[in-house]
Amino acid sequence: METWLARANGDGTIRRKQLSHRQSARGLTRRWLAVPVLAAALFVSSCTRPADPLPFVAIEQTISPEPARVGPAAINLKLADASGKLVAGAKVAIEADMSHAGMSPVFAEAEESEPGRYQAHMEFPMAGDWVVPLHITLPDGKKLERQFDMKGVRPN
Numbered sequence: 001m002e003t004w005l006a007r008a009n010g011d012g013t014i015r016r017k018q019l020s021h022r023q024s025a026r027g028l029t030r031r032w033l034a035v036p037v038l039a040a041a042l043f044v045s046s047c048t049r050p051a052d053p054l055p056f057v058a059i060e061q062t063i064s065p066e067p068a069r070v071g072p073a074a075i076n077l078k079l080a081d082a083s084g085k086l087v088a089g090a091k092v093a094i095e096a097d098m099s100h101a102g103m104s105p106v107f108a109e110a111e112e113s114e115p116g117r118y119q120a121h122m123e124f125p126m127a128g129d130w131v132v133p134l135h136i137t138l139p140d141g142k143k144l145e146r147q148f149d150m151k152g153v154r155p156n
């Protein structure tokens with residue numbers, strides 16, 4: 001499980017609070033290489049950002065089965081604000097892209113299983129490394145973009 005804390009005010013600051021203790025040194029290198037790409041994406045999107053800053057949202061995600069494998073998977077997300085209060089009433093669209101070119105992304109809409117907790121069911125069609133962008137619409141209509149890595153999805 002990982003926790004991402006990010007302030008979505010367009011300054012491109014994404015702080016990884018906790019790294020999985022199981023990740024390999026190779027995985028760590030790849031993660032850090034991914035950071036400038038993410039920062040660039042935030043910079044691009046900042047030209048359409050609203051005038052008032054977006055709120056702080058912490059996202060905690062788990063997947064089952066863990067580790068993920070080819071076939072169906074459930075992704076659970078917990079959204080909390082800066083004070084730790086769960087963010088209810090958000091809409092979360094989940095996307096999954098493989099790290100190599102030429103693959104269609106997979107999409108899923110998360111359902112709010114209880115206030116502030118969201119679950120999506122999706123299917124991984126191929127083993128390997130995936131990235132999972134989250135397209136979040138907060139109850140007040142503000143939009144957040146987040147992304148996490150889903151490395152080493154296993155063959156079935």
Ligand SMILES: [Cu+2]
Nearest residue numbers: 098103126128
């Ligand atoms: Cu693929």
